[in-house]
Amino acid sequence: MSTGEAIAAASALDLLALSPPGWGATLLAGLGNSVIIALGAYGLGFAIGLCGAFGKLYGGPITKDLLAVYTTIVRAVPELVLILILFYAFTGLLNQTLLSWGMERVQISPIITGIVVLGVVQGAYQTEVLRGGILAVPAGQIEAARAMGMPSVTLARRITIPLMTANALPGMANLWLNATKDTALLAVIGFSELTKATYQASATTKAFFVFYPAAMALYLLISLTSTFLIGRLEKWARRGQRDVRGQ
Amino acid sequence: MKTLVLAAVAALALGTTAMADPLKIGVAAEPYPPFTSPDASGNWVGWEVDFMNAICKQAELDCVITPTAWDGIIPALTSGQIDVIMSSMSITQERKKTIDFSDKYYNTPAMVMVAADSTITPDAAGLTGKIVGVQVSTTHEAYTQKYFAPVASEVKVYQTQDEANQDLAAGRVDAVMADSIALQAFLDSDAGKACCKAAGMVAGDAEVLGAGVGFGLRQGDPLLAKLNAAIAAIRADGTYAEITKKYFAFDVYGE
Amino acid sequence: MKDFLKPHRIVLILLAAALVAWCALSLNWTWLANPKYQLLIVQGIWRTIWIVVVTMVIGMVLAVPIGLAQAAGPWYVSAPARVFCTVIRGTPLLMQIWLLYYGLGSLFPSIPWIKQSDLWPYLRQAWPYAVVALSLSVAGYEGEVMRGAFKGVPHGQLEAAKAMGMPPFTLLRRIWLPQALQRVLPTLGGETVSQLKSTPLVSTITIMEIYAVTGRIRQDTFIIYEPLLLLAVVYMGLTGLIVLLFRWLEGRRPTRTA
Numbered sequence: 001m002s003t004g005e006a007i008a009a010a011s012a013l014d015l016l017a018l019s020p021p022g023w024g025a026t027l028l029a030g031l032g033n034s035v036i037i038a039l040g041a042y043g044l045g046f047a048i049g050l051c052g053a054f055g056k057l058y059g060g061p062i063t064k065d066l067l068a069v070y071t072t073i074v075r076a077v078p079e080l081v082l083i084l085i086l087f088y089a090f091t092g093l094l095n096q097t098l099l100s101w102g103m104e105r106v107q108i109s110p111i112i113t114g115i116v117v118l119g120v121v122q123g124a125y126q127t128e129v130l131r132g133g134i135l136a137v138p139a140g141q142i143e144a145a146r147a148m149g150m151p152s153v154t155l156a157r158r159i160t161i162p163l164m165t166a167n168a169l170p171g172m173a174n175l176w177l178n179a180t181k182d183t184a185l186l187a188v189i190g191f192s193e194l195t196k197a198t199y200q201a202s203a204t205t206k207a208f209f210v211f212y213p214a215a216m217a218l219y220l221l222i223s224l225t226s227t228f229l230i231g232r233l234e235k236w237a238r239r240g241q242r243d244v245r246g247q
Numbered sequence: 248m249k250t251l252v253l254a255a256v257a258a259l260a261l262g263t264t265a266m267a268d269p270l271k272i273g274v275a276a277e278p279y280p281p282f283t284s285p286d287a288s289g290n291w292v293g294w295e296v297d298f299m300n301a302i303c304k305q306a307e308l309d310c311v312i313t314p315t316a317w318d319g320i321i322p323a324l325t326s327g328q329i330d331v332i333m334s335s336m337s338i339t340q341e342r343k344k345t346i347d348f349s350d351k352y353y354n355t356p357a358m359v360m361v362a363a364d365s366t367i368t369p370d371a372a373g374l375t376g377k378i379v380g381v382q383v384s385t386t387h388e389a390y391t392q393k394y395f396a397p398v399a400s401e402v403k404v405y406q407t408q409d410e411a412n413q414d415l416a417a418g419r420v421d422a423v424m425a426d427s428i429a430l431q432a433f434l435d436s437d438a439g440k441a442c443c444k445a446a447g448m449v450a451g452d453a454e455v456l457g458a459g460v461g462f463g464l465r466q467g468d469p470l471l472a473k474l475n476a477a478i479a480a481i482r483a484d485g486t487y488a489e490i491t492k493k494y495f496a497f498d499v500y501g502e
Numbered sequence: 503m504k505d506f507l508k509p510h511r512i513v514l515i516l517l518a519a520a521l522v523a524w525c526a527l528s529l530n531w532t533w534l535a536n537p538k539y540q541l542l543i544v545q546g547i548w549r550t551i552w553i554v555v556v557t558m559v560i561g562m563v564l565a566v567p568i569g570l571a572q573a574a575g576p577w578y579v580s581a582p583a584r585v586f587c588t589v590i591r592g593t594p595l596l597m598q599i600w601l602l603y604y605g606l607g608s609l610f611p612s613i614p615w616i617k618q619s620d621l622w623p624y625l626r627q628a629w630p631y632a633v634v635a636l637s638l639s640v641a642g643y644e645g646e647v648m649r650g651a652f653k654g655v656p657h658g659q660l661e662a663a664k665a666m667g668m669p670p671f672t673l674l675r676r677i678w679l680p681q682a683l684q685r686v687l688p689t690l691g692g693e694t695v696s697q698l699k700s701t702p703l704v705s706t707i708t709i710m711e712i713y714a715v716t717g718r719i720r721q722d723t724f725i726i727y728e729p730l731l732l733l734a735v736v737y738m739g740l741t742g743l744i745v746l747l748f749r750w751l752e753g754r755r756p757t758r759t760a
Contacts (some may be wrong), residue, residue, distance in 0.1 A: 181594040
């Protein structure tokens with residue numbers, strides 16, 4: 001390495017250092033925020049999706065139609081637009097309701113707002129994936145359990161959910177990766193997650209080709225680790241089942 | 248129904264700071280030196296930050312900086328996400344329809360910045376057929392749309408002032424119009440010295456450019472009187488001059 | 503149709519119509535009457551449509567060789583394709599767009615001759631970067647889809663053609679590619695809708711597509727929700743058009759699922 005390259009490499013490492021003047025700590029804090037929001041949004045989305053899937057399959061006609069409207073609208077409108085609408089609508093409506101009941105405004109932290117907004121968006125997609133997973137459970141098993149008088153909750157807990165998990169896992173893996181990447185959209189509303197932190201760092205130091213590749217490496221780290229872990233999870237969930245190819 | 252919503256709100260409030268204590272000061276989440284910019288540890292520094300600390304000490308308020316996207320900062324205020332806007336926001340009649348402003352706390356003219364070898368003049372004649380860059384939702388954008396858009400070849404609108412400056416350095420726009428001090432800070436930096444120069448101040452238009460910069464508050468907020476009193480106190484006892492001396496060689500208060 | 507109009511549905515449809523009517527009457531739509539905004543909205547919708555069409559076409563043209571490389575190529579061809587797809591799918595599109603536009607832009611001052619070159623008028627504008635970033639994104643995601651599609655064509659057909667002495671390119675052109683595309687058509691509709699939903703991201707690099715236009719209207723008039731509602735309606739309409747288009751395309755090609 002020539003001296004010029006050595007100096008450039010050294011200063012890149014300086015910029016990424018964990019303590020000032022390195023921006024490494026800010027980037028990692030942004031990464032932490034991204035992961036927290038992704039986990040929270042995914043969890044909330046899963047809860048909404050589970051209710052939605054059961055509602056769509058076993059609910060009354062009105063429930064089915066309302067859920068269909070919810071999933072269609074959320075999947076047809078870009079996440080960025082949904083994030084904007086929900087971001088301002090959520091806190092605005094909440095505070096308006098509280099004020100009209102004569103109470104004080106409440107401050108919701110940005111992380112919670114991000115989680116709620118992305119969770120509502122994730123919920124629609126999760127509904128469809130979980131619904132597909134449940135539909136793929138062999139009907140015979142559910143009928144047999146019902147014939148034996150198993151109560152619905154026990155049936156859901158012992159038969160539907162375990163079998164559904166194996167089928168739904170690929171779709172849910174995809175949704176997890178989408179959740180981690182959608183946190184980047186919160187940068188457009190100024191929230192300081194990894195993409196925004198990278199933007200701040202590179203805008204202040206003008207060292208684009210140091211921070212962007214570093215941040216992309218961090219995102220890749222999340223996605224590769226997740227893919228590996230979910231692959232293991234899927235193998236565990238499919239234990240004892242025949243492969244599609246019959247192997 | 249009421250209990251359900253209250254329970255949900257209580258659950259949400261678990262993730263929040265204590266109600267009613269800290270005042271959330273909305274600052275645009277972008278580097279805008281020398282007024283506000285993030286340093287390597289994520290803290291916000293600059294003239295406006297020092298000014299805010301002095302005001303909060305004077306008015307005995309507990310202030311917390313809350314970075315918010317610039318083009319959503321007014322909706323963030325009206326929907327309650329933040330309590331005060333302190334982000335070099337100019338006081339204009341148009342904005343006054345939606346929010347209240349405190350008294351001004353600084354007033355500096357607007358300037359056009361161009362490439363180092365350019366011959367552009369800061370008026371409609373000089374910008375004919377050129378590409379002009381401005382930041383979204385600013386008085387400078389309104390001014391550019393009013394005076395330069397009819398003659399310029401294109402008006403490019405950026406989310407942050409910083410992006411506009413970068414594109415000028417990259418040569419994608421021919422001129423950038425913004426606050427003279429913010430642009431001067433860019434021109435004093437290494438990147439600015441290498442690429443660009445000031446073309447001069449634009450002709451004034453108080454209605455579009457506003458009457459100085461003030462704090463933004465929700466309409467009818469009682470905090471307004473407190474902030475105005477604090478601004479007057481700081482001007483009177485010399486704290487304002489002390490803060491300004493650290494960053495500028497002249498008084499930014501303007502007339 | 504009669505099946506669709508059960509009593510509860512009729513009630514829900516009436517409620518929805520009432521909601522739409524209330525929105526149309528009581529919310530603030532005065533800004534729609536302004537001819538300046540009308541022109542901007544039409545231009546914005548046009549820009550969104552051509553961005554989706556152009557990037558899908560270019561992206562698919564790139565995705566076919568990438569998918570083929572992974573399905574049939576030797577390791578030194580399939581590995582780079584694999585890496586490309588992994589990086590594109592593992593990092594946020596917003597970051598890819600910003601890296602391309604602002605990252606490359608930060609290099610221009612250090613390359614003095616670039617301002618004299620013929621490419622300069624294009625490098626100045628934002629749309630080439632948006633087209634490149636979005637096309638690469640389509641290529642990355644569709645490359646994976648095409649890989650599955652190529653692998654899914656029954657192997658027997660390819661072997662039979664090879665046994666009859668068909669040259670590899672003719673085999674690709676007549677047997678492998680058409681069947682792979684056939685398999686992929688249902689997924690492509692969903693992928694095009696995904697592309698449509700990624701277009702707002704290019705507003706962050708100064709392209710005035712419909713999302714940026716409503717942003718401008720919101721900022722001029724300080725009205726928060728109504729322009730966003732119009733935006734949602736526009737995107738729902740465009741999604742509906744794409745879904746209908748792909749349904750028609752699927753109907754045109756006769757399929758015999760064996």
